[in-house]
Amino acid sequence: MMPLSELQSRFQSYILQPENGEEISWVSGTDQVPSRYRLSVYANAYLLRLKEVLETDYPAVNMAIGDDRFGPLAESYIRQHPSHFFSLRDFGCRFAAYLREQVGSEDSLRDLAWLPELAQFEWTLGLAFDAAGSMLLEEQDMASIPADAWPTLRFEFCPSVYRIDHEWNIPTMWKSLTADPPATVEAIETSGSWLIWRQNLVTRFRSLDEDERLILDLLHAGGTFNEGCEILASQIDREGVSMRAASLLKGWIRQGIIADAVCAY
Numbered sequence: 065m066m067p068l069s070e071l072q073s074r075f076q077s078y079i080l081q082p083e084n085g086e087e088i089s090w091v092s093g094t095d096q097v098p099s100r101y102r103l104s105v106y107a108n109a110y111l112l113r114l115k116e117v118l119e120t121d122y123p124a125v126n127m128a129i130g131d132d133r134f135g136p137l138a139e140s141y142i143r144q145h146p147s148h149f150f151s152l153r154d155f156g157c158r159f160a161a162y163l164r165e166q167v168g169s170e171d172s173l174r175d176l177a178w179l180p181e182l183a184q185f186e187w188t189l190g191l192a193f194d195a196a197g198s199m200l201l202e203e204q205d206m207a208s209i210p211a212d213a214w215p216t217l218r219f220e221f222c223p224s225v226y227r228i229d230h231e232w233n234i235p236t237m238w239k240s241l242t243a244d245p246p247a248t249v250e251a252i253e254t255s256g257s258w259l260i261w262r263q264n265l266v267t268r269f270r271s272l273d274e275d276e277r278l279i280l281d282l283l284h285a286g287g288t289f290n291e292g293c294e295i296l297a298s299q300i301d302r303e304g305v306s307m308r309a310a311s312l313l314k315g316w317i318r319q320g321i322i323a324d325a326v327c328a329y
Contacts, residue, residue, distance in 0.1 A: 114142045114155060121156040121190060124241040125163075125183050129176065137166065153194065160184040178232040178251040185234045188226050192260050193267045195224035201322040203314065209327060215290035216328040219283050224262035225321045227281060231255050235269060263320045275299035276312055288328075 118138045119126050126134045141162050147155045160183035167173045167180060200222070209217065233252045240249040257277040260269045272280065278299065279292040289309075296305045316322050 111139065111142060114147065114152075115139065117152050118142075118156050118159060122159065122183055122186050124186055124238045125179065127241045127246050128182060128237070129179065137163070140166075153190075156187065160187055178234065178237070181230050181232050181234045182237060185228065185230070185238055188228055188260050189267050189269070192224045192226055192262045195222070195262060198222045198323040200320050201317055201324055203317055206313070206317070206325065209325065213327040215288065217289040218286060218326045218328065219289075219322050220324040220326060221284050222261065222321055222323045224267075225284065226260040227277075227284065228258050228260060229255070230258065235271075259321075261319070261321045268319075275308070279309070279312065280316075 115135070115138045118141070119134070122134075129137075141159055145158055145162065149155055160180050163183050164180035167176055173179070201219075231253060233249075233254050233256075235258060237249050237251060240247040257272040257274070258269055259272055259280070260267070262268070275296055278295045282295055283289075283292050293305050293309055296308055300308060
């Protein structure tokens with residue numbers, strides 16, 4: 065009798081790669097229901113379930129290119145990247161990178177140069193929604209910070225805060241593709257910087273001006289408030305730095321993206 069561990073290993077191998085034509089004498093069958101057909105039921109169910117996961121995680125991608133193109137791409141991804149995750153939520157984490165490889169190597173996909181960015185945008189929206197909750201900094205908290213502590217002040221951002229850059233009009237495309245009913249929109253090359261976060265139970269995103277992008281990236285990476293002001297000074301008149309910094313900070317607090325301010329005394 066075959067050991068259980070070997071039986072499980074062979075079963076898994078067939079489910080993951082049924083096209084390999086592995087010898088399956090270890091599976092019983094009948095004239096009406098051959099052994100390979102029995103195994104194919106499980107293999108097809110596995111494939112369909114993972115395709116459903118990708119369709120759920122990437123609805124705009126699916127809508128943009130249609131089932132005829134999305135289906136084969138999803139199946140190929142499943143074959144090349146078998147799930148090794150405990151949760152199906154993580155299964156599609158490499159789909160955007162996979163699409164980037166396919167678009168760069170397959171002539172039939174050259175017209176979809178924007179597709180990897182759309183996938184990355186959708187995945188990031190999901191990450192923001194699933195991120196852990198945290199405390200939120202309030203405006204009154206800032207009023208209690210001593211003036212001499214501000215230069216070395218550092219900010220802790222909420223786990224749901226993500227920054228993403230695009231070379232295409234991806235957010236506009238996503239909004240149209242996920243509307244009810246969906247609408248088509250032309251893909252246009254237009255670079256932009258975007259902030260994605262969750263406020264309460266709603267995932268939000270908005271574009272960033274260049275000065276806000278620079279100071280936000282610096283502070284998000286652990287830079288001090290003084291270093292952030294220096295960044296602003298390189299973008300606008302120094303006379304307006306204090307007002308601009310205060311305006312940005314107030315906006316971030318009201319949008320719920322800052323968890324805490326840490327004073328380095």
